[in-house]
Amino acid sequence: MKKQWLYDQFSKIEVNDARLQKRAVDIAIGCAKHPEESLAGRFDDWSDLKATYRFFSNPKITHQLLQEPHYHEVLEKACFSEELVLFIQDSSELLFNSHPSTQGLGPTADSDGNGLMFHSCLVAKYYESEETEIFGLGYQEAWVRPEKKTDNSSKESEVWLRTLKKIGPPKPHWISVGDRANDIYDFLHNANELRWKYVVRARHDRWVEIEGVQRRLFSWIRQQTTQCTSKINVKAKGEEFSGEVTLEITWFKTRLFPPRNTDAACDEVTYIRVWSPEKSKLEWLLITNLSVNNKEDALRIIKIYRRRWLIEDYHKAVKTGFRIEDNQLKHANRILALFGLIGVLATKLLAMRELCRLSPITPVKEKVPERTVILVERYLKVKLKTVQDFWRSLARMGGFIGRKSDGEPGWQTIWKGYKRIQDMLLGANLL
Numbered sequence: 398m399k400k401q402w403l404y405d406q407f408s409k410i411e412v413n414d415a416r417l418q419k420r421a422v423d424i425a426i427g428c429a430k431h432p433e434e435s436l437a438g439r440f441d442d443w444s445d446l447k448a449t450y451r452f453f454s455n456p457k458i459t460h461q462l463l464q465e466p467h468y469h470e471v472l473e474k475a476c477f478s479e480e481l482v483l484f485i486q487d488s489s490e491l492l493f494n495s496h497p498s499t500q501g502l503g504p505t506a507d508s509d510g511n512g513l514m515f516h517s518c519l520v521a522k523y524y525e526s527e528e529t530e531i532f533g534l535g536y537q538e539a540w541v542r543p544e545k546k547t548d549n550s551s552k553e554s555e556v557w558l559r560t561l562k563k564i565g566p567p568k569p570h571w572i573s574v575g576d577r578a579n580d581i582y583d584f585l586h587n588a589n590e591l592r593w594k595y596v597v598r599a600r601h602d603r604w605v606e607i608e609g610v611q612r613r614l615f616s617w618i619r620q621q622t623t624q625c626t627s628k629i630n631v632k633a634k635g636e637e638f639s640g641e642v643t644l645e646i647t648w649f650k651t652r653l654f655p656p657r658n659t660d661a662a663c664d665e666v667t668y669i670r671v672w673s674p675e676k677s678k679l680e681w682l683l684i685t686n687l688s689v690n691n692k693e694d695a696l697r698i699i700k701i702y703r704r705r706w707l708i709e710d711y712h713k714a715v716k717t718g719f720r721i722e723d724n725q726l727k728h729a730n731r732i733l734a735l736f737g738l739i740g741v742l743a744t745k746l747l748a749m750r751e752l753c754r755l756s757p758i759t760p761v762k763e764k765v766p767e768r769t770v771i772l773v774e775r776y777l778k779v780k781l782k783t784v785q786d787f788w789r790s791l792a793r794m795g796g797f798i799g800r801k802s803d804g805e806p807g808w809q810t811i812w813k814g815y816k817r818i819q820d821m822l823l824g825a826n827l828l
């Protein structure tokens with residue numbers, strides 16, 4: 398990661414203390430250099446390590462404080478983008494079950510879980526081709542889930558809408574994207590009021606108005622005939638879905654009834670159903686307030702939804718890439734602050750991977766240090782010409798076999814391969 402980028406993200410944190418600003422940049426540089434290390438492994442010098450612990454114990458240093466300058470930069474890019482910009486949201490959790498002495502953690506979705514909850518909004522520029530350019534985070538929240546639910550505690554699901562409100566009034570080319578957990582009436586209704594466009598995977602069998610009649614959504618849409626078909630390459634968990642499939646697609650415009658069914662149906666939306674007669678388990682129901690007038694519109698929305706996996710990869714970059722669950726901080730508040738920093742850095746890790754994935758024919762020498770290239774070439778007895786060669790070799794070192802049906806290597810294998818190379822380079826340096 399370039400030092401200038403790290404400087405831009407962290408030197409402007411609003412603390413009114415130049416030493417803390419400088420420290421934030423130094424810590425970011427240390428973390429970016431050794432993403433997979435513990436804090437102790439990132440700072441060889443004892444006094445640097447002590448200063449790092451002190452920094453994260455400072456009550457002024459919070460997750461939000463560390464991320465705010467980054468949000469500004471990201472949203473500015475999003476404003477001036479001439480293409481569509483996706484605001485991909487998702488929730489996840491950090492587990493610290495192996496850290497019994499850490500104070501202040503809370504329950505997680507996993508019943509025995511001990512950890513933190515978080516919600517991220519990844520901002521990425523959309524192209525019709527496979528490409529996406531990662532801008533970074535538009536917003537992120539991390540919190541400790543209370544042990545017992547109290548009446549006045551706000552619902553966690555409100556974070557989806559709050560994210561849009563924190564980001565502020567949208568540009569016409571901005572689109573919020575979310576999975577099934579995002580199918581929340583309050584979200585759909587208020588996003589509309591706030592003029593946000595959205596593409597959300599449907600979960601609830603809602604009451605909808607069709608030709609003036611109130612009907613249940615699921616049974617209705619499953620009776621509709623195909624309006625168009627499209628071939629895509631699907632790669633999902635398990636062998637069953639891998640490879641090229643023909644999708645059947647249909648859609649219809651409708652109005653949503655509020656959940657308690659007191660008022661008239663108001664919000665106009667379009668439901669899109671995507672399914673495959675060959676693979677009975679493959680079905681996506683999408684709900685959107687973008688207009689769908691023809692096949693092209695419907696296909697674009699499906700493509701937009703399919704970029705959602707970027708946020709899963711981003712969360713992997715946080716967890717596997719930066720191993721935030723392996724830190725030695727002893728209090729949840731300090732982990733939250735550390736996460737503020739790592740949450741930003743992980744977007745860059747993801748962006749670098751996308752760059753390699755998407756500029757496959759770029760000569761490897763332009764993107765990768767020479768020593769690394771030589772090492773991989775000698776170890777695997779191959780000749781590396783392009784970035785894609787390098788990328789696949791990295792995955793091979795992480796256990797990727799590369800049969801035709803395997804598709805592109807995943808994050809974890811690439812990361813494993815990367816770590817092996819780092820260890821080998823370290824060994825070579827020591828000798």
Ligand SMILES: [Mn+2]
Pocket residue numbers: 487488576578
């Ligand atoms: Mn999710």
